[in-house]
Amino acid sequence: MSMNIAVIGLGGTGSAALRFLADAGHKVTGYERFEIGHKRGSSHGNSRIIRYAYPDPLYTNLMTAAFPLWESLCEKTGRDLMVKCGGITFAPGGHPELDATIAALSSAGVAHTVMSSADAMQRFPAFRFSDDEVVVFHADAGFLRSGEIVEAQVELARDTGAEIRAGVEVVDVGETQAGVVVKTACGDVSSYDKVIIAGGAYLPMLFPQIGLPLTVTRQQITYVGLEDAAKHLCAPDRMPVWIDASTYWYGFPTDGRLDGVKIARHQMGDVVDPVMDDRSVRGSDDDAAVRVAEKRIGGTTGSVVHSEVCLYTNTPNEDFIFDTAPGWNNVLLVSGCSGHGFKFTVLLGKVAADWATSGEFCHGLADDRFRLRLPSV
Template sequence: MPATFDCIVLGLGGIGSATLAALARRGVRVLGIDRFSPPHEYGSSHGETRVIRRAYPEHPDYVPLVDRAFRQWRELESETGRELLTRTGLLLTGPRDGDTIDGSLRAAAQHQLDIVEIPRGETRERFPHLRFEGDEATIYEQDAGFLRVEDCVEANLEAAAAHGAEQKFGETVLNWSASEAGVRVNTDRGDYSAGRLIVTAGAWATRLLSDLGVPFTVRRKVLLWHPVDESARDAFASGPTYMFERAGGVFYGFPCLDGATVKLALHTGGEETTDPDQIDRQLHQSDVEPVANALVPRLAGVDPAPARHTVCMYTMSPDHNFIIDRHPRFPSVTLAAGLSGHGFKFAPTLAEALTHLSLEGRSDLPINFLSLARFAV
């Protein structure tokens, strides 16, 4: 007989680990399964840091969700004694009519967010380690910052275990099935059954949720750590997180956290991959050139040659917005998929929504715009 639980969570990255913790806090007898040992460097929840911000250019309806997430990350810090969220401020620079500036200002106006535009002359005075062009607009979100990714995953897994969740690492899910009697999960080590299933499998959703008919695409994304000249390290260490919209895409970077380098990356674009298990994890010159050519010249004292790198994945939905919903054919199955490279910051709030959908069949959180109903499935 397979081991039996109230609920099983497939995938224990950012969203899955938070969901496991949320269910365990509710007293649910829950099992979490991951093909690796999280936190790990094989999926989408690694690379040391992720931006967290409220003025959301992707869609203004995200703002109430991320506002709630800010509070929930602080609650997790209190629960586990870990430092997870660091406020640094976020500097956004780009064309005034570009997606980054225009979308952020629209979201700020709709939700009365504390966003200020910095006059052209003042930017150079306040941020001497960053270089600005004359025709750009610059705005600043004071309360934004970054999350420590691996620490966040570890904190959620720690909280889940403290509340009785069972965790299986290094176990690959082969398939799952659902019926009126519940769900069954088959892995390379055994079988499990439960009343409910939540799928938070990241890039592996392309396999585990293929029956939805939603054309997910997986993008290979390279994160780079560039050396900083000693003369500029203090400015980068005390400065804000930053995003630059350029002709070549949207680039972002973080303060100097290790005393020697800054993490830089291109948010937009990315090479599509068909198999997350076979993704190319080597560094190529074509990975370095966009950042070296478009972003590094805007950063004083930063070496265009990276000292190290890692590769992660974005799992893109067709419209680049999340999918948070119950399975259209199996009400006992709930899913989070297609987080499209901007989901990590929402993890505790999406976990709350997934818990509501799984246990009660509905959520009062404002997630209707993330439902499967917008696709013909």
């Protein structure tokens, strides 16, 4: 039976939900307060790491459901939206996070190799490791072209009949006996059978009364230049994505879109208001990234090729929110991707789309850890 469904927020998650729903033959409308692919949310830019390697088996297992969905998107579009260059996680031997990552890969049956620093530098000559560091490599990792993915998914949804309302802010959502009523800033009112809200950093603004446990932070990424001689060693066929589990710095090989190598730190930045705060970059953040690049990667020039700001929407324990709005059955809230969620957005979108028609949370998203915990609920 065809249903009338709205998706609010067309970043990574919303664009995925929209295309799955359109593909299943539903009448769908996607609302996006800015233009498609804008830079005021969390999914813009050239790359996000995809990996099975997590210190937490819940996420390693979720990736077994997400990976085939990414592969199918690449097939469907005929585009290299996922680049499988492999991934490494490293830390001094015995570091608890590294040990937990190796254990999670083993228990999920993901093929991986644990290497000494000397072996790792021989295999991946772009990197510099210290003698005491241990490196775990797995081939089923790489990066997703996040900004291009959002645009491709919206395009797929539009081609399959979805209505896209870009530049339209939803200001109110309310569940009634007759359906879910959606009001926009320009005064339009529409009614739907189900509504999926994937609003990222802006989600709390739609529900100020329920005090969602979300903190929005400013995060900066930096591309550091490479000497000509180093470029071939930093290409995706020679250099995997990397995470230093002891400092949370991470990085990418060259992505074929911008020169240099992208580096950033997975650590909560300043708390910001997504609407009011500007997105200007800071020299001090770039300087820190350049220093890490010089320590970790051979042949960097010390110059900053590009940098930009993005938003994390964090829950206290970095688990996502995937739950119906308190007291309602027909409105789903999906957010709190906490700086590591892009790799799961395709799965969040698929499970949200399935929820709209079945009322069920499938795959690992049935886990209690994704339910809202509010004092009043």
